[in-house]
Amino acid sequence: xxxxxxxxxxxxxxxxxxxxxxxxxxxxxxxxxxxxxxxxxxxxxxxxxxxxxxxxxxxxxxxxxxxxxxxxxxxxxxxxxxxxxxxxxxxxxxxxxxxxxxxxxxxxxxxxxxxxxxxxxxxxxxxxxxxxxxxxxxxxxxxxxxxxxxxxxxxxxxxxxxxxxxxxxxxxxxxxxxxxxxxxxxxxxxxxxxxxxxxxxxxxxxxxxxxxxxxxxxxxxxxxxxxxxxxxxxxxxxxxxxxxxxxxxxxxxxxxxxxx
Amino acid sequence: xxxxxxxxxxxxxxxxxxxxxxxxxxxxxxxxxxxxxxxxxxxxxxxxxxxxxxxxxxxxxxxxxxxxxxxxxxxxxxxxxxxxxxxxxxxxxxxxxxxxxxxxxxxxxxxxxxxxxxxxxxxxxxxxxxxxxxxxxxxxxxxxxxxxxxxxxxxxxxxxxxxxxxxxxxxxxxxxxxxxxxxxxxxxxxxxxxxxxxxxxxxxxxxxxxxxxxxxxxxxxxxxxxxxxxxxxxxxxxxxxxxxxxxxxxxxxxxxxxxxxxxxxxxxxxxxxxxxxxxxxxxxxxxxxxxxxxxxxxxxxxxxxxxxxxxxxxxxxxxxxxxxxxxxxxxxxxxxxxxxxxxxxxxxxxxxxxxxxxxxxxxxxxxxxxxxxxxxxxxxxxxxxxxxxxxxxxxxxxxxxxxxxxxxxxxxxxxxxxxxxxxxxxxxxxxxxxxxxxxxxxxxxxxxxxxxxxxxxxxxxxxxxxxxxxxxxxxxxxxxxxxxxxxxxxxxxxxxxxxxxxxxxxxxxxxxxxxxxxxxxxxxxxxxxxxxxxxxxxxxxxxxxxxxxxxxxxxxxxxxxxxxxxxxxxxxxxxxxxxxxxxxxxxxxxxxxxxxxxxxxxxxxxxxxxxxxxxxxxxxxxxxxxxxxxxxxxxxxxxxxxxxxxxxxxxxxx
Numbered sequence: 001x002x003x004x005x006x007x008x009x010x011x012x013x014x015x016x017x018x019x020x021x022x023x024x025x026x027x028x029x030x031x032x033x034x035x036x037x038x039x040x041x042x043x044x045x046x047x048x049x050x051x052x053x054x055x056x057x058x059x060x061x062x063x064x065x066x067x068x069x070x071x072x073x074x075x076x077x078x079x080x081x082x083x084x085x086x087x088x089x090x091x092x093x094x095x096x097x098x099x100x101x102x103x104x105x106x107x108x109x110x111x112x113x114x115x116x117x118x119x120x121x122x123x124x125x126x127x128x129x130x131x132x133x134x135x136x137x138x139x140x141x142x143x144x145x146x147x148x149x150x151x152x153x154x155x156x157x158x159x160x161x162x163x164x165x166x167x168x169x170x171x172x173x174x175x176x177x178x179x180x181x182x183x184x185x186x187x188x189x190x191x192x193x194x195x196x197x198x199x200x201x202x203x204x205x206x207x208x209x210x211x212x213x214x215x216x217x218x219x220x221x222x223x224x225x226x227x228x229x230x231x232x233x234x235x236x237x238x239x240x241x242x243x244x245x246x247x248x249x250x251x252x253x254x255x256x257x258x259x260x
Numbered sequence: 261x262x263x264x265x266x267x268x269x270x271x272x273x274x275x276x277x278x279x280x281x282x283x284x285x286x287x288x289x290x291x292x293x294x295x296x297x298x299x300x301x302x303x304x305x306x307x308x309x310x311x312x313x314x315x316x317x318x319x320x321x322x323x324x325x326x327x328x329x330x331x332x333x334x335x336x337x338x339x340x341x342x343x344x345x346x347x348x349x350x351x352x353x354x355x356x357x358x359x360x361x362x363x364x365x366x367x368x369x370x371x372x373x374x375x376x377x378x379x380x381x382x383x384x385x386x387x388x389x390x391x392x393x394x395x396x397x398x399x400x401x402x403x404x405x406x407x408x409x410x411x412x413x414x415x416x417x418x419x420x421x422x423x424x425x426x427x428x429x430x431x432x433x434x435x436x437x438x439x440x441x442x443x444x445x446x447x448x449x450x451x452x453x454x455x456x457x458x459x460x461x462x463x464x465x466x467x468x469x470x471x472x473x474x475x476x477x478x479x480x481x482x483x484x485x486x487x488x489x490x491x492x493x494x495x496x497x498x499x500x501x502x503x504x505x506x507x508x509x510x511x512x513x514x515x516x517x518x519x520x521x522x523x524x525x526x527x528x529x530x531x532x533x534x535x536x537x538x539x540x541x542x543x544x545x546x547x548x549x550x551x552x553x554x555x556x557x558x559x560x561x562x563x564x565x566x567x568x569x570x571x572x573x574x575x576x577x578x579x580x581x582x583x584x585x586x587x588x589x590x591x592x593x594x595x596x597x598x599x600x601x602x603x604x605x606x607x608x609x610x611x612x613x614x615x616x617x618x619x620x621x622x623x624x625x626x627x628x629x630x631x632x633x634x635x636x637x638x639x640x641x642x643x644x645x646x647x648x649x650x651x652x653x654x655x656x657x658x659x660x661x662x663x664x665x666x667x668x669x670x671x672x673x674x675x676x677x678x679x680x681x682x683x684x685x686x687x688x689x690x691x692x693x694x695x696x697x698x699x700x701x702x703x704x705x706x707x708x709x710x711x712x713x714x715x716x717x718x719x720x721x722x723x724x725x726x727x728x729x730x731x732x733x734x735x736x737x738x739x740x741x742x743x744x745x746x747x748x749x750x751x752x753x754x755x756x757x758x759x760x761x762x763x764x765x766x767x768x769x770x771x772x773x774x775x776x777x778x779x780x781x782x783x784x785x786x787x788x789x790x791x792x793x794x795x796x797x798x799x800x801x802x803x804x805x806x807x808x809x810x811x812x813x814x815x816x817x818x819x820x821x822x823x824x825x826x827x828x829x830x831x832x833x834x835x836x837x838x839x840x841x842x843x844x845x846x847x848x849x850x851x852x853x854x855x856x857x858x859x860x861x862x863x864x865x866x867x868x869x870x871x872x873x874x875x876x877x878x879x880x881x882x883x884x885x886x887x888x889x890x891x892x893x894x895x896x897x898x899x900x901x902x903x904x905x906x907x908x909x910x911x912x913x914x
Binding site for chain 1: 272276278279280281282283285313314317318320321322323324325326327328329330332333715778779780782783784785786812813814815816818896898
């Protein structure tokens, strides 16, 4: 008896359910995993193993980060709906997009949803191939690109050797806009913070440095500041510039301190 | 003839990179578009494959979303690199010129993104000193770990002399000859298999690991493949013996490969009454040659090994005293997430079934490839133990000599869907390595560079785990292969099994390794040894992992989300230092380890070891937590007094 779907299609669904269960066991349940399950099942019924790479990619991202999963599903969906060779694949892509957008910021996901819908509508029309580049240009110049989803700033690591402290501070850019440098739990330290800022096309302030209640802001260029750090202090470096096209805002910071 | 679509895509990458404001616009944001423009120029009349549009769109979407995660831009950058590899493989179908054209753009990226480090520097120094060609950077031979003196290292002069003409073009000319060797190697592979397979093998791991770099792997591959391609016959056998000798002269590591070549020649001899005499004669000649070299020529040929004969005896130590460890090392060489062959080169999984077909179709060729490759692998694992695994040099280069064998296997599995997916995964590895050059290296500390880039740690590796853990993914893989044995055409099953095993095992870890402690937990602490170079840790008697030091004012570990009743299980070593765990104090004095009796073989008869941190036994200290130990739900571990205390792992038992 024909069932309308093959064993391979069923296997995609089983992989998907298994992957979701594994993710939930490891990371705890999160509502953002639900689109993944929906996508697996839709994929299984519509296109079988053709889109298995998409399933694999989403599974890996699901395990790595529940925050990024809806984005991964959205991207997979847009790609499938624009480049899919038959209607089933394109509709599956649209379903994937529809299942993920309610977990994402509207302003960022609407352009991609529109692209996905247009990809389904403009069947066999080569014009649809300019949809993604066109939407990218619109996003870059008008709506902006989506920023980092997490609000937790990155914490810089430190090393104390022979009474001197150095921090290994990753570069700040629009994907990592803030860094915290916690003070050692004991001792008073004189520290020199060096900032190198660039990649912008104006003279507005780029960086803010906060220590306790004091805040200093800096324009592009090189600066060295002397600070006194006490136990319990938290030094933070924050990027003041948001995304704008043709700007590669970057801050390289280093801190060296000596025990008083 | 050039391809406008590919040229346009190169320009589009450049434009998107700038509009999106992605990092490294001056370097990565230029070299990848430039490589695509080069591809467009070299493309000829070929039409880009079906992968082109999805790849181009994926890159655009990746650039769109790059700010979602600090590492997302590297993944976005890896997409066009993956496309370049796919383009290289597809263009190679146009014969010999297609092979060269297909390989050049990625080779260019490999050269530009890899600093001259490790053995390359040493080879350059020897090349400059032996050839008399003066250079700015490599004029003086620097002393390194393992060298007998400033002048006698563990490298022979054959390879440096071969590459020395490149130095006439200055320091940056060091890689001119290696590039030519690599291109010649790929052409030989194309002759052995198929142009597309040859390009795939070169651009994917392990071929890509040192593609065009001044290291010996591709030269060894050339000599080995040349020997395989020679016609049958007695006069050609002589040439094969010479090639085998040349392999040993390049590097002692290839002695196994050379022995394999000799074994195959012997097996191919017609049977006769005196056949048994030949190995005895061969061994006698070898011994005579060594004696002549040592006592008449003054050791000019193999001086490096006479100077450090103990390293040869390690074969005996490993084989007799630690056979199980050797067996485990053999498994890890395939499955270790940091440097294992299958983990870095998933396409090999497809090549293995292809080898059975290859054997059936060309038994003699199979034998010429299989036996030397296997002997090389066994010697590598038995002799070098864990050395194959991590060095401050590119991962995977040790496996280059087995590349011709697996390339032949791949040629028989190329058309299968399963192969396609595993090749795509392998392309992903190469692409990530180009986009993030640090992932080319492995420092043997248990944290894989590619997994770290993806935001996770496996926790399952030759460095960290008990050997038994190796069998979990192996069993899982075998079980899945058994369950799905009738669905061999199902794409992705193998890769899915491996990825799942890797990630599940890694994410299920219960302990915090010293090297993995995030900055929010470890504050002011330093790793011991400070440098990540694994050479310094090879012969540590207890564990070769790096440890965290607590020994100064301000250094502490702050563990969040703790409560009274929890127990901290700390793996520590020390010589009497006291640490504070909340309000409790812990004196850490662990005994000195003793040298293993097997080291008598390598003339280390004294059993006592120096009082150094790595020689102290690591012991587990269980600390039940009380209310008084907690501070806002966190517990702080810090140094109190006495010598430093070394931490290997922290576990929380609830």
